[in-house]
Amino acid sequence: MIVASYITPHSPILIPNIGKKNHSILNKTTEAFLEIKNKIKEEKIDTIIIFSPHSKNKSSEIEINSHFQQDLKFEYFGDYFSKLSFSGDMSLAYKLKEACENDIKVNLYADFKVDYGAAIPLYLLLSEENRKISSFKGKILVVNSTVLKDNQHHFDFGQKIGEYLEKENKRIILIASAELSHCLNHRSPGGFYQKAEAFDNKVIELIKKKQEGAQNLFTLNEKTIKESKECGLRPISMLLGAINHRSYEPETLAYQKDLGIGYLSMNMNLK
Secondary structure, three states: OEEEEEEEOOOHHHOHHHHHHHHHHHHHHHHHHHHHHHHHHHOOOOEEEEEEOOOOOOOOOEEEEOOOEEEEEEHHHOEEEEEEEEEEOHHHHHHHHHHHOOOOOEEEEOOOEOOHHHHHHHHHHHOOOOOOOOOOOOEEEEEEOOOOOOHHHHHHHHHHHHHHHOOOOOOEEEEEEOOOOOOOOOOOOOOOOOOHHHHHHHHHHHHHOHHHHHHHHOOOOHHHHHHHOOOOHHHHHHHHHHOOOOOEOOEEEEEEOOOOOOEEEEEOOEO
């Protein structure tokens, strides 16, 4: 069953060895990660499922990484020290594909190296003080969204796996790795877009309206979404679909825009 669900960003700056002096800018987000980390430690978790927007395969379908090993490494960002390894939940990957097969096509792939959209939140939530070990003994399952399918498709996928997971004899946590607009000021990596801040505020408002708000996510203006250069709506849609049958009370743990990107951290507070 699903015991908890969260939304987190995936900025590499949150990793001290990468962020260095800029790491402290995101202190509120770091504190939110620490709060989530402590909650995970309180639960006896079998599997963490993380929805990531950054598949390396660029598939036209939602994908699930079925590799038996899941390595979190950050050489791409120049960090050869921060790393962790976990077991992948191969059996659950196949079960989720089967749960969707009559309605939604899902591809399985096998890659021991986890994409950074999933690796960064997992590393921050599961590493210990020396950053090279973890007390987490459960398994990891990475689900990748696709830009070639809309938010409604991802929500429908979430509903299908959510229905299955409630019958699964495992304790499961869901995490949407998601960032909102990349255009919040003139230093933003995506350039400045004057409606970007209103876009972020609207997304947060709709998430807090729970099931009613989730449906309105799919009617947001497409031009505004594109110009805001987000990478969060699809992972968030999967998560909201997966908990759509549950009662929950979204709580914003942190929202930071200091670096021109909307970094949202939320606890969905499942009932």
